[in-house]
Amino acid sequence: MCQICRRSFIRGAAALGAAGATELLSSPLMAQAVDTGASKLPPRGEFTIANAYVMTMDGALGDIAGGSVHVRNGEIVAVGKDIAGGGEKIDGTGMIVMPGIVETHWHMWNTIFRSFAGDRLEEGYFPTVARFGQQMSPDDIFQSTRLSAAEAINSGMTFVHSWCHNVRSTAHAEADISALAEVGIRARHSCGWPQGVPDTQSADQAPIESLARDWKSWSNDGLITLGMAWRGQFRAGPIKPEVYQPEFDNARKLALPITVHVASAHKAVNQIEPLYKAKLMGKDVQLIHTLSANAAELDMIKESGCSVSVSPGSELRIGYGYPQIGEMLAKGIPLGISVDTSALTGSSNLFGVLKLARDSENAKAESEFKMTARKALELGTIEGARSMGLDDRIGSLTPGKRADLIAISPNTLNMAVVTDPAHLVLEATAAENVDTVVVDGRILKARGKLVAVDTPKVIAGARAALAGVRERTKWR
């Protein structure tokens, strides 16, 4: 797909009348670009969700039974029991209203391979993704990320961290960002390396430099930020400094946040200490997994100011072991929870992953009471936002913050009753319960239906992309 066409379509669509759009589409180059529709996002209006059970996740405001949330021009204006409200009134009776769920590391580009990781070594996650990934066009990335972003909104996530480690060209990165923009989700795009590049070769810096130069025009009105997905010092084996250092230095030069896997394929090798000694940690660096961190390394994470993202859904599935959630929280390390990859986890619903986070802590401690449901929900909201450096804007229903929120309806067989709200939300919320989703004041899901996403088109696009990649890789 021609990224310039896609881009100019996004920019131009709002200004064009129907005749202009038809003219554009008569060009064969533009034929596919009709898929992009950032201009279809609903406006940021004014509304008040009234008479709901409001879980603000704000320490000072707490939970408010029979509460209201007033939103205007993308901002939370007021939260409380007796506020005046304004704009359209949305009846929240029987609903639980809370901040949107914050996701912190997700390879959205490979969601078209959902549940494709098999049961034999050669069908495992890494060989599968490497083989397929090398055959992906920019449009395949677009279809996969759009599917992910639509699923995210549908299941109550309002922020995602698109960890894009298949940037085969600038157009591939732009396709990932275009998909995020079209769906209207708040996001970080972390621009990485292409699948299949040898670990003896530095990643091409042209894509990230191109994006950074012109980021304002890609940011979807500030909803999307840019970061670097960095390979780090270890992949299948150690990577040499002359390979990894220029990548890291470039991210720092561009003043971009850095994110890096510290996986557990080398449990015998301490991977955090070498990062620390090489001065490759800091407040601008997010570490992922870090399951094998020893006590000294946990101190290094704390001292350096790094945040951490853990993904119990994929970590348990792939056999990495249990994340060190309790240990990190005890040290005060900023911590977020993540999907990681739908190729391993199937469903990307982060409520399910948050439940696994709580359950894995309780399992390790052999205690029903090690981690509270409320703490798990904090990890999915305000603490996740803090770990991404966004807690001044999102993560709680606090007046002055941006309006990223969801309303959960328990009026289904899998919920039906409201007992303890925090436990119920953590343990039972499915996508079908997510009635309303608001991102930056835009209502993207209402009465259980996606407003700005053409779901059949998203599904058809993802299926066609997978079919094409399977054909090109001769994978039967």
Ligand SMILES: [Zn+2]
């Ligand atoms: Zn990952």
